[in-house]
Amino acid sequence: MRRLRLGVNIDHVATVRNARGGRVPDPCRAALAAIAAGADGITAHLREDRRHISDADIAAIRAAIGKPLNFEMAATDEMVAIACRTRPHAACLVPEKRSERTTEGGLDVIGGHDHVAAATARLTAAGIRVSLFVEPAKAALEAARSIRAPVVELHTGAWAEAVLAGETGKAEAEFQRLRAAASHAATLGLECHAGHGLDYDMARKLAGVPEIIELNIGHFLIGEAIFVGLDAAIKTMRAAMDEGRGAA
Numbered sequence: 001m002r003r004l005r006l007g008v009n010i011d012h013v014a015t016v017r018n019a020r021g022g023r024v025p026d027p028c029r030a031a032l033a034a035i036a037a038g039a040d041g042i043t044a045h046l047r048e049d050r051r052h053i054s055d056a057d058i059a060a061i062r063a064a065i066g067k068p069l070n071f072e073m074a075a076t077d078e079m080v081a082i083a084c085r086t087r088p089h090a091a092c093l094v095p096e097k098r099s100e101r102t103t104e105g106g107l108d109v110i111g112g113h114d115h116v117a118a119a120t121a122r123l124t125a126a127g128i129r130v131s132l133f134v135e136p137a138k139a140a141l142e143a144a145r146s147i148r149a150p151v152v153e154l155h156t157g158a159w160a161e162a163v164l165a166g167e168t169g170k171a172e173a174e175f176q177r178l179r180a181a182a183s184h185a186a187t188l189g190l191e192c193h194a195g196h197g198l199d200y201d202m203a204r205k206l207a208g209v210p211e212i213i214e215l216n217i218g219h220f221l222i223g224e225a226i227f228v229g230l231d232a233a234i235k236t237m238r239a240a241m242d243e244g245r246g247a248a
């Protein structure tokens, strides 16, 4: 079974910094600390309203880290231009509405097919590996394939919400939806990642799905870091993922 990679999302280090408008805590320092703790890559989302990560953060992180940068972005002309200039290893296309606290649903790869395909083509031509953040549904995966994205990231938000709400039946149904989607993605030749709302236990369980080869995790890890430090939080996450993979 392939090793499961951990991408650490450092957006909320910038959220804390921006609460005071100064320079600390520095997301670039967090990115380097995450890599030292065992992250396989860094994920950062440059939002249209720049509510956390800034353009300068992206440039600084890109220059500082020796591991892949996964640049989360909306499929807008502005973001495509920034990505093509910055040339991160990967770009993950996500939906974006100003009022959202976070990325609430998967990308509309069916209704927005041609728009997403055009952004994907421009990014791919710039040498950037494109991933599409989609709902764990067959139709979305098939649209991702027809868009010619090499990677999909399955949205784990509905599962995470059901787990945290203690809705056992719904959580199990959502988990089976993720499992089936991962398997279908592999059948279509799509590399499969997953993320959103994951904690240690959820990451351990998801690690048992062999077709998933990368998890992108942010909010929980930055929250844990307040209590145990970023290094310990990432090492505990890595251990949970390895345990889940090993048991599968």
Ligand code: PXP
Residues within 6 Å of the ligand: 009, 011, 045, 072, 092, 094, 102, 103, 133, 153, 194, 195, 196, 197, 198, 216, 217, 218, 219, 220
């Ligand atoms: N993957 C994608 C595509 C996301 O948009 C997010 C949230 O920014 C994450 C992963 C990480 O989610 P969380 O911060 O809830 O771990």
